[in-house]
Amino acid sequence: MLLRKPGRNTGRFTTYLPVDMNIEYIIRIGLKRNLFDAFGSEVLQSIRELGITGIDRVYVYDVYKVYGDVDISLVRKIGKELLLDPVSQVMKIYRFYDDEKCENPCVEVWYLPGVTDPVALTATKGIKDLGIRNQLGISCGKRYEFIGGKLNRKILETISTRILANTLIHSYTIKGI
Amino acid sequence: MSRVQNIKICSADDKTLVRISREGLLSLSIEEMRRIKKYFVDIGREPTDLELEMIAQTWSEHCFHKTFKSKIKYTEVLADSNPTTYEISSLFSLIREATDTLNKKWCMSVFKDNAGIIEFDRNNCICFKVETHNHPSALEPYGGAGTGIGGVIRDILGAGLGAKPILNTDVFCFGPLDISHDELPDGVFHPRRLFKGVVSGVRDYGNRMGIPTANGAILFDAGYLYNILVYCGTLGIMPKWAVRKKVKPGHLIVLIGNRTGRDGIHGATFSSASLEKDIPTSVVQIGNPIIEKKMLDALITARDRKLYSAITDCGAGGLSSAVGELSQECGAVVNLENVPLKYPDLKPWEIWVSESQERMVLAVPPENFNELKKILESEDVEYACIGNFTSTKKIEIYHEKELAGELKLDWLFQKTQLPVLTAYFEEKKPVDIVPENIDLEEVFLQLLSDPVIASKQLVVRQYDHEVQAHTIIKPMLGVDGLGPSDAVVLAPVYSRYQGIVVSCGINPWYGMIDPYHMAGCCIDEALRNIVSCGGDPDRTALLDNFCWGNCNDPVELGKLTRCVRGCRDFALKYNTPFISGKDSLNNFFTKQDSTIVSIPGTLLISAVSVIKDVRKSMSSDFKSAGNLIFILGETKKELGGSRFFHILNLEAGSVPQAKPEISLQVMRKLHTAISQNLVRACHDCSEGGLIVAISEMMIGGGYGAEINLEKVSSEIDAPVVALFSESQGRFIVEVDEASIDRFEKLFKGLPCSCIGKIIPDFRLKIFSGGSQILDVDGEQIKQRWCGALQW
The missing domain is CATH 3.90.650.10 (PurM-like C-terminal domain)
Incomplete structure (x- = not known):
């Protein structure tokens, strides 16, 4: 599959075409459970300010969708060498469609197509700096996992739209309900 | 198939003209649409989509400041006095009057460049600019505020031949933080969410650029519940010789920094409208301070080697505004297919008015281009030569050799007959009271x-x-x-x-x-x-x-x-x-x-x-x-x-x-x-x-x-x-x-x-x-x- 075409001679840039979206992995990175999750605590406080009670904890993860010319070993290399801080974080890698069964209710938030994703741009450059020349794409999102409380889809919709996602630039998916 | 569309306005009636403006999100008044129609009837053809977009951007409130340039019939009724009516030539002239009257020698450049410039010492000048990014911050507080500060930093980079940013300022106005969610209408974020998002956006952009943010204010009032205010300022320092810029025919138009996408399209015309519930996604921009920091470092080096003769930032209106302003006195030919894109399939008009962040336009003498390239490449800054300045007094925009737009610059930037506005102020007589029996502590x-x-x-x-x-x-x-x-x-x-x-x-x-x-x-x-x-x-x-x-x-x-x-x-x-x-x-x-x-x-x-x-x-x-x-x-x-x-x-x-x-x-x-x-x-x-x-x-x-x-x-x-x-x-x-x-x-x-x-x-x-x-x-x-x- 043709993934890119060479840049024109007028300057130093190349025009990228979309990469193959069929192969897709998720790298999920979160804080080690023994560490204080400041971001999660802030989200929990905002949820309580909405009048929603019962949730004990919120875990926040960075999620990276890697797609294109990749296999599991390459994704693991990207995760370990570029994205993970092994001192404070833990990583999980899975195929995108394997993750539908969540232990706890979750919300995933991603940028809508076309919205600038600066972290993904930097990650793309980092991948090149690692010497990886495969034609792949990466996009970045957040995953919020809720522990405790009697949550239903409606409550998670409220949390998503009022705190976690701005539907003008984000899409969100509710899982584990 | 042509990617440029002609818009039929030459035979359109007023109702159709209004519809074209509204449906195209052009924010042009009927008088302005009639002027455009007359121009194209006179030259015997229909406008292209790109031309209409460029006119709408140039004449937008955001870029043209119609209210501040209009004549005003102002009636003032002070307490215990009879009404007095004043004919004011424009609000801008009132502001300008103070500066002109005081005529300070140390004011080096006022009201004409991207920032005001004053003398600092024998060798250096200071430039200062404060911008607002209210509508984008109300819609997406983190991205809106971040791009607000990113934009004003570029104003400083684009003042004269470029100044080094040394300070950011920020002033915010929000609704009360303790208001209940139930009191907010659909489409309005809670002030607390806006507060957190705006502060985080300014913090992250400024900190990542390596510029101190060290002055500002934060206000809270119910009047800002629906519309927050986000003022972002940047102050820079530059050598005195770099205060003036001059574009010459034959100089190359070089676009540097970020790639162009659909983000921010219609930002300029959008700012001429009020906030409503349904807003198009494309008006929101997300900033990338890392790209801007690399661009800053490259530009200061290139400025000191005197490799370019003029510079401006791509702010509201994107290339349309930046190239339009730089070429105002001479003319330009632009080849849009040379603009680096984030993704393919952008229409020519989208490339032209996109407000993708972290981009600047330089006027580069051809003999300096190779040396400039080396500096940009050493700082990992993308660039493209997208055309050249001419002496034709018109702007010609091509896409894949097809003419996408051609406008006479004198007409585009001419002082128009703006309508006379009416203004009225009545002073309320104050009632002075001194509260008594209050618990002072x-x-x-x-x-x-x-x-x-x-x-x-x-x-x-x-x-x-x-x-x-x-x-x-x-x-x-x-x-x-x-x-x-x-x-x-x-x-x-x-x-x-x-x-x-x-x-x-x-x-x-x-x-x-x-x-x-x-x-x-x-x-x-x-x-x-x-x-x-x-x-x-x-x-x-x-x-x-x-x-x-x-x-x-x-x-x-x-x-x-x-x-x-x-x-x-x-x-x-x-x-x-x-x-x-x-x-x-x-x-x-x-x-x-x-x-x-x-x-x-x-x-x-x-x-x-x-x-x-x-x-x-x-x-x-x-x-x-x-x-x-x-x-x-x-x-x-x-x-x-x-x-x-x-x-x-x-x-x-x-x-x-x-x-x-x-x-x-x-x-x-x-x-x-x-x-x-x-x-x-x-x-x-x-x-x-x-x-x-x-x-x-x-x-x-x-x-x-x-x-x-x-x-x-x-x-x-x-x-x-x-x-x-x-x-x-x-x-x-x-x-x-x-x-x-x-x-x-x-x-x-x-x-x-x-x-x-x-x-x-x-x-x-x-x-x-x-x-x-x-x-x-x-x-x-x-x-x-x-x-x-x-x-």
Whole structure:
């Protein structure tokens, strides 16, 4: 599959075409459970300010969708060498469609197509700096996992739209309900 | 298949013209559509989509400032007077009048470049610009605020031949943080979410760019519930030779920085409309400070090697605005297929008006292009040559060799016959009341916790205000780093002691009573802050930023006109020229039942001054027990718009009025006193009045104070007036025993009174009428003031 075409001679840039979206992995990175999750605590406080009670904890993860010319070993290399801080974080890698069964209710938030994703741009450059020349794409999102409380889809919709996602630039998916 | 579409307007009737403007989100009026139709009928063809977009962008309120350039028939009815009508040639001319009349030699470039530029020392100039990013921040607070600061940084990079940014400022206005979610209409974010998002956006962009954010203000009022205000400023330093830019035919048009996508399309025309529930996704931009930082480093190197002859940033309107402005005097040919894209399939008009961030346009002599390329490549900055400047006086835009647009620049930028606007202002006669039987201690503690007055350390401490190592007077100071600073002082040249002082003044509550006096108070406050930190009042320049509501309403326009007249009059009286400014109008929200909610008319005055020796700069924290406390300036019964009346829910009282004829003398003498080391600490009296100013100086220094209210003013007998009046032109000053005689001699004939002394015990004791009326523990004061504002 043709993934890119060479840049024109007028300057130093190349025009990228979309990469193959069929192969897709998720790298999920979160804080080690023994560490204080400041971001999660802030989200929990905002949820309580909405009048929603019962949730004990919120875990926040960075999620990276890697797609294109990749296999599991390459994704693991990207995760370990570029994205993970092994001192404070833990990583999980899975195929995108394997993750539908969540232990706890979750919300995933991603940028809508076309919205600038600066972290993904930097990650793309980092991948090149690692010497990886495969034609792949990466996009970045957040995953919020809720522990405790009697949550239903409606409550998670409220949390998503009022705190976690701005539907003008984000899409969100509710899982584990 | 052609990617350029012709829009049929030559035979369209008015109704169709209106529909074309509305459906295309062009925000063009029927008169403007008729002008466009006539132009194309005369040249015998239909316009392309790109041409219509370019015209809409160039003539948008955001880029063309129609309201500020229009003639205004202004009727003013002052209390106890007959109506007077004035013909005003334009609001912009009023502002400009003060600068032209003062005609300061040290003003190097005013009102014509991307920023105002003043002289700093023999070799360098300072440029300063403050922008607003209100609509984008209301829709996506993190991205909107981040791109707000990113945009104004590029303004500084694009001023003259480019300045190095050395300071960011920020001023925000939000709705009340404690409002219930149920009270908010659909499509409006909760103020707390906006607050967190905006602060985080400015923090991340500024910190990642390595620019200190060290001056600003945060206000809260129900009037900002639907439309928040986000002011972002940047100050830069540049060599004097780099002040002027000149585009010459034959120079290459080089686009550098980020790629172009659909983000931000219609941002310029969008800002000409009000906020409504349904907003297109494309108007939102997300910033990438890493790209801008690389671009900054490359540009400063290229500037110093004199590799380009002109530069401007791609702000609102994107390439259309940037290339249009640069080529205004000559002409240009642009090949859009050379523009680096984030993704394929953008239409030519989308490429042309996209507001993708972190892009700048340079005019490069062809012989310098190779050397420029090397610098850009060494900093990993993408670039493309997208055309060249010509002498045809027209702009020609091609895409894949197809003509996508061709417009005569004289016509596009011509001074048009704008409609005469009508404005009306009626002064309300104030009702002066003095509240009695109030619990003084309770009100005082409430004032300290008022989010407008309370410590902003929660926000300030998120910003890096040390990076670049220029910051001398920091935003928070004192023994525990908790005291507030009136302004920031920078020493921008490492080998020299000469410095820059930057401050601001803002108070919309005075404007709700009388926008004219709001202007005077904002200028007075900005100057007070400058002088408090050691700045020279006679070497101070001002920036104006007007954020207003629905100016189609003659009453709103009347308030704006009165405010602008105030700016002119007080700038003249304070001897301070305006060097740059910006207006953001249409800050109103249309509810579902079609009612319009405008923001309170808000003026931000930013001030920049020069201090000869930063070792003579001054801080506000009390330094030593036993030293005496003086008040400079007159205290009057001016409680209208005060925080004291806000706490008591009172809508009454006379608005504070600036008295430049006295204040400027006091400021000049105070500047001399500080320069002669006669002052140990200095703080201005602003929101909350004298008692809040004293409390903040106590928190900074860790000392207490004894104050005798009878010494504050001989005219005032009510303690609440002496404590809470927000009269302008006042300073609280700490003077040691050894300097008292010289200090008092210096202020002979001016309002200057010793009102008490600093005590070692960390308590605030207030005396009036021979007895103690207040005795509050300093720890309680500190706790109330420092702990009130939380995420």
